[in-house]
């Protein structure tokens with residue numbers, strides 16, 4: 001209660017302080033005597049701005065954050081005397097007390113008027129939470145826009161060239177109506193050959209200048225956009241490939257490809273194009289307003305009445321349009337994802353006769369996007385209609401006053417024609433200006449999504465630097481617990497501890513889905529455990545250099561993935577330097593050399609997308625060679641024997657077990673493979689249930705014994 005009282009007292013004191021400051025500036029301005037009209041108006045406006053700044057500063061220092069309502073009051077209050085004085089002088093050639101001489105009645109009148117106006121505004125357009133959120137969004141969009149502009153830095157020379165040509169094109173374009181008016185005046189008055197010829201010559205010259213400059217501008221800006229888009233795509237792709245595996249499991253492929261293809265393009269295109277349009281329109285508008293003022297300043301003031309109304313409508317339109325655009329972008333990403341999923345798994349779709357189902361799924365997603373597009377189109381149609389109506393009303397007003405000014409001799413027919421030509425351009429320009437600002441804010445929405453991924457810090461870091469000259473390959477899982485990021489509630493591994501010794505073969509066995517492959521993923525550092533740690537030669541895994549670790553700990557998985565390039569490239573995948581001899585040696589060990597040699601192009605044979613031109617066994621042997629070429633210290637084989645024939649399996653095993661001091665971890669379901677292991681670890685329910693040699697475990701008659709019995713039965 002006491003605190004509330006204090007706050008009220010503080011606020012009243014701050015208001016008192018602001019009133020004192022304002023009154024002193026107000027009276028100071030009144031004490032300046034000026035003799036010319038221009039000096040009088042200059043003084044009036046300079047003091048109006050000073051009052052506004054002084055009041056803002058005082059309130060900012062005392063109250064802190066100034067609410068929009070308060071800001072509106074103090075702006076209106078400071079500028080009102082200057083507006084009132086300028087208006088009455090312009091319309092009636094009269095001066096009032098507010099301008100000439102500072103009078104407290106004038107001060108009170110302006111205060112009351114600005115308070116009433118702000119109150120009216122508050123009732124009609126209240127500052128709701130939604131409006132505040134909208135402002136916050138716009139602020140964020142501005143920050144994003146500046147960031148995009150900064151990223152354009154390498155293309156600044158191109159952009160600069162583009163903008164120079166843009167300014168030239170606009171200046172030339174602007175001069176044409178002026179000469180059109182001149183021609184009309186010459187034709188309607190006494191015909192003068194020289195004047196007519198010169199007006200026509202300048203018209204032609206400016207038209208040519210405008211066309212050439214517009215072409216150069218377009219070319220240079222398109223080059224800048226293309227270079228920017230390439231750069232941003234590479235940046236985004238680089239950032240994506242650094243993300244942890246969990247990120248890819250929780251983010252849809254369609255969404256990623258959409259960001260990479262559509263959003264990056266939109267980001268580069270729209271921002272640069274908008275800046276182009278914005279600058280062009282801005283220069284044009286300022287130039288045309290200047291020319292219009294020279295033709296008739298009164299008519300110009302009438303035309304400019306359109307600006308605040310257009311701004312307000314644009315503001316409302318932007319909020320809705322931006323919201324719908326974002327929703328539509330998300331919806332399109334979902335639709336694209338459905339397509340990419342079907343294309344990459346078309347065999348499954350065909351064999352389960354799911355073509356219709358997939359077509360329906362795509363249709364539903366497209367319809368969602370379509371509904372959003374329709375809504376967005378409706379919003380745009382209403383907006384355009386209102387804009388046209390306003391433009392039309394302003395034109396009617398202009399015609400009415402234009403006729404009066406011609407009658408009173410303030411304008412000629414030619415200058416009214418020039419004015420009309422400028423007016424239609426200015427109207428369009430102001431609308432374009434307001435639209436481009438909004439559109440630019442919309443387009444940075446796409447930039448926001450791209451930056452979201454670029455800025456994302458991977459949860460599994462790759463900052464380790466440890467690269468020992470000698471690695472023994474001693475692995476220790478220490479009280480490890482783990483749940484997948486896509487299913488954080490299910491603990492797949494629970495407090496697991498196990499040891500893999502150099503020179504030994506360890507077999508991980510157990511029922512399906514109990515966590516064997518998960519152990520392998522953790523050893524590869526595809527994920528980080530939630531509790532416990534993995535030690536390699538007594539050092540935590542995350543301390544090792546990323547590339548060192550993946551050369552020393554390699555895995556051959558159950559379903560090997562090959563890339564659509566040659567066999568040679570697939571074996572040397574990820575290695576900067578690898579000779580053909582090394583590749584062939586690895587292929588021999590993997591029992592792949594003979595079949596590769598029989599192919600027409602040998603090691604240069606293309607394997608097709610995902611290795612589709614090879615059999616499963618051939619793919620598996622190439623994958624084994626890919627692992628062996630790195631000379632790993634810890635080799636992991638995750639059920640590789642399922643796709644190898646008996647002979648290949650035997651040879652591969654002989655090679656692998658023959659490597660001295662190598663740590664070999666095998667996940668196997670075949671008894672012949674398991675039996676050979678120096679240590680067998682039975683994993684069940686995410687826990688180590690038993691460990692020992694085959695004989696020991698058979699003797700114990702525990703879960704391993706039951707497993708072996710089951711294997712025999714199968």
Ligand SMILES: Nc1ncnc2c1ncn2[C@@H]1O[C@H](COP(=O)(O)OP(=O)(O)OP(=O)(O)O)[C@@H](O)[C@H]1O
Pocket residue numbers: 249484485486487492511512513514515516517518519
């Ligand atoms: N990427 C993933 N996201 C969420 N859960 C997963 C993921 N991969 C596996 N799981 C779950 O983790 C559990 C252990 O899976 P894991 O692949 O380690 O079993 P496994 O013992 O190797 O089985 P299998 O012998 O069939 O290969 C399973 O219940 C599985 O559903």
